[in-house]
Amino acid sequence: DAKTTQPTSMDCAEGRAANLPCNHSTISGNEYVYWYRQIHSQGPQYIIHGLKNNETNEMASLIITEDRKSSTLILPHATLRDTAVYYCILHTGTASKLTFGTGTRLQVTL
Amino acid sequence: DTAVSQTPKYLVTQMGNDKSIKCEQNLGHDTMYWYKQDSKKFLKIMFSYNNKELIINETVPNRFSPKSPDKAHLNLHINSLELGDSAVYFCASRTLTGGAFFGQGTRLTVV
Numbered sequence: 757d758a759k760t761t762q763p764t765s766m767d768c769a770e771g772r773a774a775n776l777p778c779n780h781s782t783i784s785g786n787e788y789v790y791w792y793r794q795i796h797s798q799g800p801q802y803i804i805h806g807l808k809n810n811e812t813n814e815m816a817s818l819i820i821t822e823d824r825k826s827s828t829l830i831l832p833h834a835t836l837r838d839t840a841v842y843y844c845i846l847h848t849g850t851a852s853k854l855t856f857g858t859g860t861r862l863q864v865t866l
Numbered sequence: 867d868t869a870v871s872q873t874p875k876y877l878v879t880q881m882g883n884d885k886s887i888k889c890e891q892n893l894g895h896d897t898m899y900w901y902k903q904d905s906k907k908f909l910k911i912m913f914s915y916n917n918k919e920l921i922i923n924e925t926v927p928n929r930f931s932p933k934s935p936d937k938a939h940l941n942l943h944i945n946s947l948e949l950g951d952s953a954v955y956f957c958a959s960r961t962l963t964g965g966a967f968f969g970q971g972t973r974l975t976v977v
Binding site for chain 2: 788790792794797798799800801802803804805841850852853854855856858
């Protein structure tokens with residue numbers, strides 16, 4: 757699976773939108789972009805995924821650039837409970853592994 | 867109902883002992899995983915199973931032996947536990963095209 761690059765950490769004020777970027781310039785045509793987060797001491801939590809179209813669900817929105825070389829996860833109204841490490845992962849639709857990098861530590865503050 | 871459940875949640879044991887961690891998912895997923903998260907919080911794949919068959923073994927010592935009696939269960943048995951095995955172990959399951967669902971983790975401490 758291709759590699760992703762994310763900022764090490766970000767801060768966001770509560771109530772504001774949190775925009776988390778991810779670069780994946782070597783993405784293959786059959787690789788989806790997945791986002792997970794891990795809140796302290798809990799198991800990773802699936803957020804959203806997409807192939808090339810923008811996606812939205814009850815948790816977040818995923819914006820993928822037209823060339824698919826980067827994406828942004830948007831939490832529209834961040835709360836303190838969104839403080840977590842966010843992982844951007846590329847994966848094909850197979851039984852192969854999900855490879856977690858170091859992710860972005862998002863700190864939501866009052 | 868918990869989607870992916872692991873037991874036990876905490877496990878403290880002495881070096882040299884043998885222990886097992888159980889994982890069950892009620893989501894009907896075909897693929898299950900074991901991950902290890904060390905003290906530096908890095909999540910590393912250990913094993914992947916698809917329909918009870920081993921797909922991935924990421925150069926894990928053979929003291930670790932996964933067993934999948936059926937599609938809904940993936941257990942992890944560890945022989946001759948070492949201090950370096952102390953970590954949080956996560957089980958996960960997914961469909962081939964969907965997101966993975968993780969258990970709450972088993973915190974293993976070897977003393």
